[in-house]
Amino acid sequence: MHLDILQTGALQDYLRRRGWLDTEEVVASVEIPGEGNMNYILRVTTSIRSLIVKQSRAYVEKNPTLPAPANRAVIEGSFYQEIQSIPMLASAMPLLMGIDRENNILVLEDVGDAPAYTFLYHSGQLLSEADTLTLTDYLSELHYHFATEKPGPIFTNQAMRLLNHESIFIAPFREDNGVNLDTVQPGLAELTMSCKQDVSLKKIVRQLGELYLSDNNQPQTGASKTLLHGDYYPGSWLQTTHNHLKVIDPEFCFYGPAEFDLGILIAHLMLAQQPSATINRVLTNYVKPTGFNEQLRQQFTSVELLRRLVEYPQLPLSLSIEEKRSLLDESRQILQ
Ligand SMILES: Nc1ncnc2c1ncn2[C@@H]1O[C@H](COP(=O)(O)OP(=O)(O)OP(=O)(O)O)[C@@H](O)[C@H]1O
Ligand SMILES: [Mg+2]
Numbered sequence: 001m002h003l004d005i006l007q008t009g010a011l012q013d014y015l016r017r018r019g020w021l022d023t024e025e026v027v028a029s030v031e032i033p034g035e036g037n038m039n040y041i042l043r044v045t046t047s048i049r050s051l052i053v054k055q056s057r058a059y060v061e062k063n064p065t066l067p068a069p070a071n072r073a074v075i076e077g078s079f080y081q082e083i084q085s086i087p088m089l090a091s092a093m094p095l096l097m098g099i100d101r102e103n104n105i106l107v108l109e110d111v112g113d114a115p116a117y118t119f120l121y122h123s124g125q126l127l128s129e130a131d132t133l134t135l136t137d138y139l140s141e142l143h144y145h146f147a148t149e150k151p152g153p154i155f156t157n158q159a160m161r162l163l164n165h166e167s168i169f170i171a172p173f174r175e176d177n178g179v180n181l182d183t184v185q186p187g188l189a190e191l192t193m194s195c196k197q198d199v200s201l202k203k204i205v206r207q208l209g210e211l212y213l214s215d216n217n218q219p220q221t222g223a224s225k226t227l228l229h230g231d232y233y234p235g236s237w238l239q240t241t242h243n244h245l246k247v248i249d250p251e252f253c254f255y256g257p258a259e260f261d262l263g264i265l266i267a268h269l270m271l272a273q274q275p276s277a278t279i280n281r282v283l284t285n286y287v288k289p290t291g292f293n294e295q296l297r298q299q300f301t302s303v304e305l306l307r308r309l310v311e312y313p314q315l316p317l318s319l320s321i322e323e324k325r326s327l328l329d330e331s332r333q334i335l336q
Pocket of ligand 1: 033034035036037038039040041052094108109110111112113114115116235236238248249251
């Protein structure tokens with residue numbers, strides 16, 4: 001089954017065959033629900049409800065020349081299944097209605113026309129106290145439960161980790177990526193070049209990349225291993241009309257260092273210029289799993305800050321060039 005917005009009849013037959021629609025239920029409309037990059041996602045509306053249907057293919061949807069692991073929707077679905085036993089986590093995500101392992105398709109509850117929290121990058125946007133606590137509690141619960149109860153082998157998710165490893169630790173630091181960053185923001189080219197030419201900085205970034213990829217469970221890695229969301233940034237949080245935050249898109253989930261998820265969260269709060277009270281609230285409320293290494297958390301935060309500041313394309317950040325310089329300097333100091 002290859003999902004296609006134009007093939008409504010085939011889609012209706014497929015959903016009925018799988019038992020995701022009642023036999024009499026008719027598809028009234030099909031639309032693209034929001035900005036996705038990696039996968040093919042449809043909102044299917046019937047006379048009685050709407051559903052989100054997500055298919056992963058052997059390539060990146062927005063750029064089919066880029067290969068990607070075809071079964072990532074199945075791994076994402078397995079994450080949804082895994083967290084069902086923990087009420088806080090289940091209620092913070094859309095309901096999972098089904099997985100088609102053969103066709104790499106997921107069916108999820110539609111949480112409505114909900115913008116992603118990437119609006120936080122716009123100047124003056126603040127994360128509420130309630131949302132801050134939801135995001136923190138989510139990581140506390142996830143990391144706590146799966147630190148003691150090791151999840152199944154599917155959560156190695158090595159192929160997706162390799163893809164993300166390239167995007168986080170390697171590609172952004174290449175000297176010549178063929179793009180003049182001054183066209184994005186005057187001064188950005190010079191600012192980022194100093195990082196890309198810093199051999200010792202790149203060595204530390206590479207070592208953190210190796211830790212990210214490592215399946216070594218020995219305590220000497222200095223990390224506390226658990227199940228991670230793996231992509232815990234504003235693009236993976238939706239704001240529903242009832243002002244509830246829903247976490248989505250765990251396709252990069254893996255069994256790895258808790259410090260990574262928390263590090264990414266903090267980096268994005270900084271990129272979105274959230275007040276230090278918000279960041280401190282996260283750091284004090286997060287329940288650290290045994291062996292949690294705060295220095296490693298700061299290192300992951302710093303790499304994420306660096307890569308987001310030097311990469312192309314850039315997130316829609318509102319930071320001035322001076323603010324970027326200050327974040328870059330702070331991150332480089334932590335990594336030295
Ligand atoms: N359960 C849902 N309910 C409502 N809208 C949803 C739901 N899941 C996804 N969407 C919409 O589809 C968009 C893309 O979803 P998602 O992030 O899962 O796709 P993706 O292809 O994995 O994206 P990316 O390439 O950014 O990782 C979301 O930003 C949101 O607008
Ligand atoms: Mg995704």
